Amino acid sequence: MPKPDPSLVDGLFQLSFVLLARLSRIAAEHDLSVVQVRLLGILRDREPGMLELARHLELEKSSLSGLVDRAEKRGLVERIPSPSDRRAATIRVTAQGRKLSRVIAEAVTAEVDALVHVLPEADRKRLAVLVERVCASSATLGAASRTR
């Protein structure tokens, strides 16, 4: 009977809320939302179109228009018209956006890193491996992504 105690699941969600709250607070200190931070993060090594971006963020394309509008208005991203398809554009992070993204990432990493440093080196390594495996299983087991 796979009727396991939910303490692991509860713990994982508790940790998720802690991490997200911290990300949210740090982002807000720079007048950004979590979604905007994610947007900039995705653009770090990609120059996707609106549809691809929507897929990455799991949002409707119409939701992206406003999201990108606001980011563009702040000079964080640019719409680059596609030369081959006059309907399409790709979204590119600006130097300013990249910088802001980096500042936030560093602050968040420093803070969360301090958190995980209650664990000794060996345990941190082990935790990283375990978390990595669960993430991989999520990609395989889909559901959230498989739905579309």
Add this chain to the structure above:
Amino acid sequence: MPKPDPSLVDGLFQLSFVLLARLSRIAAEHDLSVVQVRLLGILRDREPGMLELARHLELEKSSLSGLVDRAEKRGLVERIPSPSDRRAATIRVTAQGRKLSRVIAEAVTAEVDALVHVLPEADRKRLAVLVERVCASSATLGAASRTR
């Protein structure tokens, strides 16, 4: 030099987004938002006033009025006037709210449990312990909570 590779932090955030996306999808299937689910969760074993509820959710009290309004309109919670203080009220989850909360919690737990079952029993136990410790360190190191 504490300049650690950020792979653990990245992994933790990646996992957080996966979990939140799943919670969000399952909640949406029941026409609830993540915040509403958290609200019901907090009320599972408490009957707090608006201010206490705001503190738990890390929201302004004014944000709670609407939140509770919408939950009350759907019959998920009730405002119980305090007999001793005519300004105050406590928020109580209804039987319907409790039931909905349970249904969602079970669906989420089942799904995430399936995810963590890529790990063998021993690793799941270990993961639970490590996650628990990091959560505890968050409570100690504050920052998110210490700010207020």
Add this chain to the structure above:
DNA sequence: TATTGTTATACTCTATAACTATA
């Protein structure tokens, strides 16, 4: 016809500031 993206509309969520009523 199909695809890329935007616009119109409506709702939830959130904060700040001002307010009401009670303590």
Add this chain to the structure above:
DNA sequence: TATAGTTATAGAGTATAACAATA
């Protein structure tokens, strides 16, 4: 005066549906 809570207002984020322009 101080506290519990609401209201007014504004803005971000999101979805659905309809639309425009291009393929």
